[in-house]
Amino acid sequence: MQGVSAGSELPCALHLEPCSSILLNTTAEDHHVARMAAVALGLTVLESAIPSPLPGVKPGLANIVTLIVLARYGWRTAAWVSLLRVMAGSLLFGNFLTPGFFLSLSGAALSLAVLGLVRHLPGRWFGPVSHSIYAAFAHITGQLLVVYLWLIPHAGIAYLIPVFATAALVFGTVNGLIAAHFMDNADSFTTKAAENSS
Amino acid sequence: MYSxxxxxxxxxxxxTLLCGGLFVAMLTLSLWSGDRADKAVIRSGGKIFSVVPLSRDQQIEVRGPLGISIISIRQREARIASDPSPRQYCVRQGWLKQAGEIALCLPNQVSVELTGSKKRYDSLNY
Known part of the structure; x- marks a missing residue:
C-alpha cells in the first residue's frame, strides 16, 4: 500500500483528466489481495442464498479462500483478504457497524489469530483440514463471545453451543477438504506446466 | 470421489477430527443434560395450589371450573393423568421429566410445572 503519487507523470499533467483526481499507486500484491477478497466476497454472496435452519449456522465458504491464501502467501495476506471480505461484505449487505458486522469481524479476527498459531504445526501431519477445523471453532468462539458479552448476556445461549460446535466441525472439515482439493489441483497443474515447458 | x-x-x-468430535460430544452432553427436576408446582386458576416434591409417588386431585384434574407423580416424573378438558392436550403431553417443563390444561385452569434447583428462563427473544 503506497501513498498518493505526485509528479509530472500524473494523467492530469498530460491533460487527460482533471487535476483534482487522486491517483493511488497500487502494487501487484494489492491487486492480488483485492482479487482474492473479491472471490471470497462472491462466495459470501452465494452462501447467503443458501437457507439456514438457525441464524448463524452457515458453511463459511469464504474461508476456503482464506485457507488457500494462508497456505500460498502467508498469514499477512490471508488477514488482508479475510478482513477486506468482512468489510466489503458488510457494505454489500448493508450491515456495516450493525451487530451482524461485529459478529463477522470477531469471528474472522479470532480465526485469523488461531490460524496464525496452527499454521506452525508440522505440515507433514497437519494440513488444511486441521487448519480449517481449528479456524471454524475459533470463529464460533469469537462470535459467541460477542453474543454473550454484548448482545445476549444470558447463560441461555449455552444451549445453542452444541449446535454451533457441530456445525463448526462439519463445515470446518468440508471447507478444509475443498481447500486442500483446490491446492492439490493447482499443484498438479503447475507441475504439469513445468514438465511441459522443460 | 471419496478416495x-x-x-x-x-x-x-x-x-484433529477425533479431538473435535470428542469436544463436541462433551459439550453436548454437559450443556444439554439439563437439570433434574425436584419439585412440581401445581397451579389452579392462576394461584399456586401446592408445591410437591417429586421424591414421593402420589396422585393429587385438583378441582377446576370443569371438574377434577388428576396429577400423578411417579419415579421423579409428573404428568396429568386425567383432565376434563375437551382436547386433552395436557394429558397427551405425557410425562414431564426436566426442570422447566410444563403441562397446561387451559380449559380447566390447571397446570403442572417442574422446577429444579435453579430457576431458568421461560423464553428467550433475540
Whole structure:
C-alpha cells in the first residue's frame, strides 16, 4: 500500500483528466489481495442464498479462500483478504457497524489469530483440514463471545453451543477438504506446466 | 470421489477430527443434560395450589371450573393423568421429566410445572 503519487507523470499533467483526481499507486500484491477478497466476497454472496435452519449456522465458504491464501502467501495476506471480505461484505449487505458486522469481524479476527498459531504445526501431519477445523471453532468462539458479552448476556445461549460446535466441525472439515482439493489441483497443474515447458 | 477426499486428510488431521468430535460430544452432553427436576408446582386458576416434591409417588386431585384434574407423580416424573378438558392436550403431553417443563390444561385452569434447583428462563427473544 503506497501513498498518493505526485509528479509530472500524473494523467492530469498530460491533460487527460482533471487535476483534482487522486491517483493511488497500487502494487501487484494489492491487486492480488483485492482479487482474492473479491472471490471470497462472491462466495459470501452465494452462501447467503443458501437457507439456514438457525441464524448463524452457515458453511463459511469464504474461508476456503482464506485457507488457500494462508497456505500460498502467508498469514499477512490471508488477514488482508479475510478482513477486506468482512468489510466489503458488510457494505454489500448493508450491515456495516450493525451487530451482524461485529459478529463477522470477531469471528474472522479470532480465526485469523488461531490460524496464525496452527499454521506452525508440522505440515507433514497437519494440513488444511486441521487448519480449517481449528479456524471454524475459533470463529464460533469469537462470535459467541460477542453474543454473550454484548448482545445476549444470558447463560441461555449455552444451549445453542452444541449446535454451533457441530456445525463448526462439519463445515470446518468440508471447507478444509475443498481447500486442500483446490491446492492439490493447482499443484498438479503447475507441475504439469513445468514438465511441459522443460 | 471419496478416495480423493480422503487423501487430503493427513494423520494429524484425523487426530484433529477425533479431538473435535470428542469436544463436541462433551459439550453436548454437559450443556444439554439439563437439570433434574425436584419439585412440581401445581397451579389452579392462576394461584399456586401446592408445591410437591417429586421424591414421593402420589396422585393429587385438583378441582377446576370443569371438574377434577388428576396429577400423578411417579419415579421423579409428573404428568396429568386425567383432565376434563375437551382436547386433552395436557394429558397427551405425557410425562414431564426436566426442570422447566410444563403441562397446561387451559380449559380447566390447571397446570403442572417442574422446577429444579435453579430457576431458568421461560423464553428467550433475540
Amino acid at each position: 480423493t477426499a480422503l487423501q487430503h486428510i493427513r494423520p494429524g488431521d484425523w487426530l
